[in-house]
Amino acid sequence: MDALKQIAQASMKTTVPQMEIGDTVKVYVRIKEGDRERTQLFEGTLIAKKHGGISETFTVRRVAHGCGVERVFPLHSPNVEKIEVVRSGHVRRAKLYYLRGKVGKAAKVKSKIR
Secondary structure (H helix, E strand, O other): OHHHHHHHHHHOOOOOOOOOOOOEEEEEEEEEEOOEEEEEEEEEEEEEEEOOHHHOEEEEEEEEOOEEEEEEEEOOOOOEEEEEEEEOEOOOOOOOHHHHHOOHHHHOOOEOOO
């Protein structure tokens, strides 16, 4: 068990940006196609964070061509190149699953006033 904790601590030393639920984020993901590797961008609203520690995941939602797309990313995965926070959102919920039923302007998250 101690060896597992040491591995977890070693891999958690990567810097992760401070992101909260409701933020709009850009996630740069490494995609391997055959023998080539490229970086794909996925931008959307952060609607959920789950677990904690080494196994932490986050869910990003966006609407592409009128169809809602959600992706779950492991936070400490080597395939996640970097995460950028585009803008901060102001919400009063820990999970924004209710956005799945909203369309258009109703699905927008208010910006945080600084």
